[in-house]
Amino acid sequence: MVAAGSPKTISVTLRVWRQAAPNQAGRFVDYPARDVSPNMSFLELLDVVNDQLTVTGEEPIAFAHDCREGICGTCSLVIDGKPHGPHQGVASCQTYLRSFSDGAVITVEPFRAQPFPVVRDLVTDRSAFDKIQQAGGYITARAGSAPDANAVPVPKADAELAMDAAQCIGCGACVAACKNASAMLFVAAKVSHLGLMPQGQPERDRRVLAMVNTADDLGFGSCTNQYECSAACPKLISHDFIARLNRDFIGATFRSGFAATPANTGGGAG
Amino acid sequence: MAKLDSKIPSGPLAEKWRKHKSEIKLVNPANKRKYEAIVVGAGLAGSSAAATLAELGYKVKSFVFHDSPRRAHSIAAQGGINAAKNYQNDGDSVYRLFYDTLKGGDYRAREANVHRLAEVSVNIIDQCVAQGVPFAREYGGLLANRSFGGAQVSRTFYARGQTGQQLLLGAYSALSRMVGQGAVELFTQEEMCDLVVVGGQAKGIITRNLVTGEIRRWAADAVILATGGYGNVFNLSTYARGSNTTAIWRAYKRGACFGNPCYTQIHPTCIPVTGDYQSKLTLMSESLRNDGRIWVPKRKEDCGKDPASIPEADRDYYLERLYPSFGNLAPRDIASRAAKRVCDEGRGIGETGLGVYLDFSEAINRLGEAAVRERYGNLFAIYQEITNENAYRTPMRIYPAVHYTMGGLWVDYNLMSNVPGLFVLGEANFSDHGANRLGASALMQGLADGYFVIPYTIGDYLASQKPGSRPSADGPEFREAEANVRGMNQRLLGANGTQPVSHFHKRLGHIMWQYCGMSRTREGLQQALRELATLREEFWATVKVPGSADTLNQSLEKAGRVADFIELGELMCLDALTREESCGGHFREEHQYPDGECKRDDERYAHVAAWEYQGPGKEPLRNVEPLNYEFVKMSLRNYK
Numbered sequence: 029m030v031a032a033g034s035p036k037t038i039s040v041t042l043r044v045w046r047q048a049a050p051n052q053a054g055r056f057v058d059y060p061a062r063d064v065s066p067n068m069s070f071l072e073l074l075d076v077v078n079d080q081l082t083v084t085g086e087e088p089i090a091f092a093h094d095c096r097e098g099i100c101g102t103c104s105l106v107i108d109g110k111p112h113g114p115h116q117g118v119a120s121c122q123t124y125l126r127s128f129s130d131g132a133v134i135t136v137e138p139f140r141a142q143p144f145p146v147v148r149d150l151v152t153d154r155s156a157f158d159k160i161q162q163a164g165g166y167i168t169a170r171a172g173s174a175p176d177a178n179a180v181p182v183p184k185a186d187a188e189l190a191m192d193a194a195q196c197i198g199c200g201a202c203v204a205a206c207k208n209a210s211a212m213l214f215v216a217a218k219v220s221h222l223g224l225m226p227q228g229q230p231e232r233d234r235r236v237l238a239m240v241n242t243a244d245d246l247g248f249g250s251c252t253n254q255y256e257c258s259a260a261c262p263k264l265i266s267h268d269f270i271a272r273l274n275r276d277f278i279g280a281t282f283r284s285g286f287a288a289t290p291a292n293t294g295g296g297a298g
Numbered sequence: 299m300a301k302l303d304s305k306i307p308s309g310p311l312a313e314k315w316r317k318h319k320s321e322i323k324l325v326n327p328a329n330k331r332k333y334e335a336i337v338v339g340a341g342l343a344g345s346s347a348a349a350t351l352a353e354l355g356y357k358v359k360s361f362v363f364h365d366s367p368r369r370a371h372s373i374a375a376q377g378g379i380n381a382a383k384n385y386q387n388d389g390d391s392v393y394r395l396f397y398d399t400l401k402g403g404d405y406r407a408r409e410a411n412v413h414r415l416a417e418v419s420v421n422i423i424d425q426c427v428a429q430g431v432p433f434a435r436e437y438g439g440l441l442a443n444r445s446f447g448g449a450q451v452s453r454t455f456y457a458r459g460q461t462g463q464q465l466l467l468g469a470y471s472a473l474s475r476m477v478g479q480g481a482v483e484l485f486t487q488e489e490m491c492d493l494v495v496v497g498g499q500a501k502g503i504i505t506r507n508l509v510t511g512e513i514r515r516w517a518a519d520a521v522i523l524a525t526g527g528y529g530n531v532f533n534l535s536t537y538a539r540g541s542n543t544t545a546i547w548r549a550y551k552r553g554a555c556f557g558n559p560c561y562t563q564i565h566p567t568c569i570p571v572t573g574d575y576q577s578k579l580t581l582m583s584e585s586l587r588n589d590g591r592i593w594v595p596k597r598k599e600d601c602g603k604d605p606a607s608i609p610e611a612d613r614d615y616y617l618e619r620l621y622p623s624f625g626n627l628a629p630r631d632i633a634s635r636a637a638k639r640v641c642d643e644g645r646g647i648g649e650t651g652l653g654v655y656l657d658f659s660e661a662i663n664r665l666g667e668a669a670v671r672e673r674y675g676n677l678f679a680i681y682q683e684i685t686n687e688n689a690y691r692t693p694m695r696i697y698p699a700v701h702y703t704m705g706g707l708w709v710d711y712n713l714m715s716n717v718p719g720l721f722v723l724g725e726a727n728f729s730d731h732g733a734n735r736l737g738a739s740a741l742m743q744g745l746a747d748g749y750f751v752i753p754y755t756i757g758d759y760l761a762s763q764k765p766g767s768r769p770s771a772d773g774p775e776f777r778e779a780e781a782n783v784r785g786m787n788q789r790l791l792g793a794n795g796t797q798p799v800s801h802f803h804k805r806l807g808h809i810m811w812q813y814c815g816m817s818r819t820r821e822g823l824q825q826a827l828r829e830l831a832t833l834r835e836e837f838w839a840t841v842k843v844p845g846s847a848d849t850l851n852q853s854l855e856k857a858g859r860v861a862d863f864i865e866l867g868e869l870m871c872l873d874a875l876t877r878e879e880s881c882g883g884h885f886r887e888e889h890q891y892p893d894g895e896c897k898r899d900d901e902r903y904a905h906v907a908a909w910e911y912q913g914p915g916k917e918p919l920r921n922v923e924p925l926n927y928e929f930v931k932m933s934l935r936n937y938k
Contacts, residue, residue: 048849049849064575065572065573065575067572067573068573068575069577069578071577072575072576072577075575075577075800076575078798079798079800079801081844082798082842082844082853083796083797083798083842085844086844087844087845088844088852088853090850090852092365093539094364094369094371094538094539094540095369095371095373095374095538095539096538096539096577096578096580097374097578097580097581097680098680098683099373099374099460099463100364100368100369100370100371100373100374100538101368101369101373102364102365102369117679118683122680122683122684124683124684126686147509147850148849148850151850153365153509154365154366155365155366155486157366158366158367158368158474158477158484158486161470161471161474162474162475162477162478163478164478165471165474166429166471166472166474166475167428167429167430167471168475169425169428169429169472170353171346171349171350171353171425171472171749171750171753172421172425172749172750172753173428174421174424174425174427174428175424175428176424177383177423177424177426177427177441178383178385178440178441180427181435181438181439181440182435182439183435183439184435184436184437184439187432187433187434187435187439188432190430190432191432191457191458191464194432194457194464194467195460195463197373197463198366198368221430221432222430225430225432227427227428227429227430228430
């Protein structure tokens with residue numbers, strides 16, 4: 029539904045980053061989109077432009093997308109300089125044309141960060157996030173070995189706070205928004221979610237050390253407390269979790285100095 | 299003719315699974331590492347299967363077309379997961395969950411499979427809590443539950459409106475752990491394009507790397523498909539845009555039977571369609587029906603009015619009126635058809651007249667806005683984002699949309715297809731939901747299959763295969779399959795027509811929605827089959843796929859998937875045409891009671907239709923697996 033008084037259609041120009049391959053130079057190309065519905069989502073506008081390009085014999089714009097309801101974390105556009113566009117708390121796919129004025133020139137770029145190399149046009153490689161998870165973003169619980177689900181009560185407040193962190197969709201907007209390309213908000217969300225649950229305590233130290241060290245190794249930068257990350261986060265995950273991450277990391281680093289076995293080995297076997 | 303042996307164990311219903319587990323063959327721990335399993339798909343079923351098989355010691359290769367396993371569309375499931383924990387002390391039991399699911403499926407599922415599902419449901423919740431899934435809790439710290447359609451107990455566990463996300467992140471974390479240990483090799487952006495059958499057994503797959511375009515051959519001792527459902531055959535659905543049928547469709551063309559393809563679920567509460575550019579329909583979770591009341595005006599003349607101006611006496615809360623004992627929590631197929639009926643009567647609301655109200659004013663008065671916000675806040679936010687309307691102030695407008703497919707590849711009790719060595723899990727198989735799936739049962743089935751069924755049953759097959767006997771990926775069957783994939787890509791790129799792929803996908807969707815959607819007729823389905831044959835020919839003659847096969851080419855990906863969808867659409871219509879009865883989501887207008895309810899024909903159709911491919915241009919063979927109800931009496935499904 030269009031809000032009362034808004035126009036039936038609008039026309040905009042998309043200024044889109046085109047780049048054929050990772051090691052090739054990219055450039056901006058303008059694509060006009062005339063008389064489109066303001067109820068259209070931003071990705072649907074790209075669909076329409078791509079169909080026009082296909083018919084005229086040009087290569088369509090590559091962009092990452094899947095669920096189109098803000099939960100899979102695939103879509104990853106920088107719209108007018110902001111990861112996921114002008115609105116807070118939404119992903120690119122939940123951005124609608126009604127947010128733009130008639131005649132606007134809209135700049136569309138990929139997420140830009142060294143650990144997220146451009147694959148093509150607006151598509152980047154974010155597999156670095158998977159590597160951070162593989163390093164320790166889990167609770168070891170072999171299928172078949174779990175106790176009854178109600179055996180360990182979890183205070184409601186802890187479960188709610190864990191859920192606030194666990195909502196992270198792994199899109200990488202936090203990294204794209206950060207001048208240091210830091211993955212601290214992403215790592216903090218994982219570490220906080222699992223660290224708040226009683227089930228996550230046995231591996232808590234090992235987890236935070238492994239995840240932070242892996243993020244460092246992959247080339248993500250450090251946090252300098254600008255909080256661009258939480259402002260860009262489509263799930264509005266709070267930067268307070270970064271403070272929690274820092275406390276966990278410092279404590280774990282300290283304790284690992286006294287541990288009988290190094291904290292970053294062996295814990296995952298199970 | 300395919301041999302369909304369901305391999306249902308003998309004995310009392312409640313003993314079958316336990317007995318089967320203790321009787322099937324085992325693979326000794328030292329031998330497990332000599333077997334390699336391919337798992338295609340990394341949603342709930344695929345991730346949990348890959349992780350669990352690796353924990354057991356098998357070598358696992360996991361393939362996913364997404365850029366990360368965490369993107370699989372299980373992530374979008376909102377409402378919850380059922381389990382017969384009876385934590386609410388409200389009379390739930392394994393038997394009741396079994397019975398509700400079987401009845402919900404309109405007596406078109408196997409008793410033994412459904413009972414097993416209900417049995418392992420309790421283990422799933424234990425497993426997920428152990429992984430740290432932050433389920434909703436009560437103040438005392440114990441797990442909370444809510445109600446879902448088709449049940450009179452509260453057995454649904456949830457994590458706000460993001461239950462699928464949290465369960466998938468749990469399975470993904472288990473998978474990531476095994477990848478980190480080197481026990482699973484993970485291949486992302488690698489799409490399965492063909493199944494390789496050697497000596498009658500599934501022994502590998504062909505994939506295309508979506509970034510580089512490279513076609514690769516992979517040999518294994520067993521192949522597991524957990525590639526989800528095929529609702530995008532309707533173009534507009536609640537599925538992710540990438541969800542597709544390609545893996546199971548190409549397995550079908552290699553001999554795996556396709557069970558009940560026409561059984562599709564149309565979910566009653568989705569945001570209505572607004573324009574022809576639309577790419578996606580968004581679900582509003584069934585959990586909303588716990589507190590939201592569905593209504594339309596009693597009189598057509600009121601449909602254009604502001605809902606707030608229509609007095610209570612002039613509103614028709616039709617679900618509460620028609621189904622007093624289940625009310626707004628009637629099962630999905632029933633609630634969807636009821637919405638269609640009132641809209642067909644001209645009492646639909648919104649610009650298109652294809653909509654009904656889902657109204658929270660009574661709940662807000664009873665509980666307060668804050669409580670409603672805590673329960674459903676994220677759903678109200680999604681609704682506002684899309685429609686620009688505030689559902690705390692004015693009722694939501696909803697309409698049914700395609701949401702799930704109960705049909706899928708035929709599997710036996712071990713989840714193995716009729717092609718030995720090919721296993722199919724989760725939504726990709728046909729097995730547990732009959733003709734209609736109840737809410738909060740899809741997550742249950744995906745995780746049951748992956749964590750608690752396949753780890754046992756795959757051993758029964760592998761124990762019959764000599765360790766180290768898997769064929770080389772250079773064999774003739776692999777080369778032929780690779781050539782097949784390359785040939786199809788070249789044909790698509792070479793068509794050089796005039797129309798983008800989306801043109802055909804939209805037309806396909808229109809045909810399927812009109813003739814094979816919420817209500818079906820003989821004439822309509824025959825018309826659909828004619829139109830689909832034309833569409834298929836036009837597709838291959840006039841599709842335009844730019845670019846090359848050697849780079850990231852999203853047009854080529856879509857083209858291959860839509861080509862498969864068109865063929866699948868034909869099979870769905872054929873299946874719907876030959877099933878001369880109504881059951882669950884399959885509603886044939888010729889077969890209904892005077893009140894519009896489904897009229898099953900148990901004499902002639904209490905069976906699974908398992909379609910067998912016979913080659914291009916030939917009508918597929920309709921095999922039949924009879925459904926023998928030993929423990930439950932098939933009865934008229936009644937929610938009144």
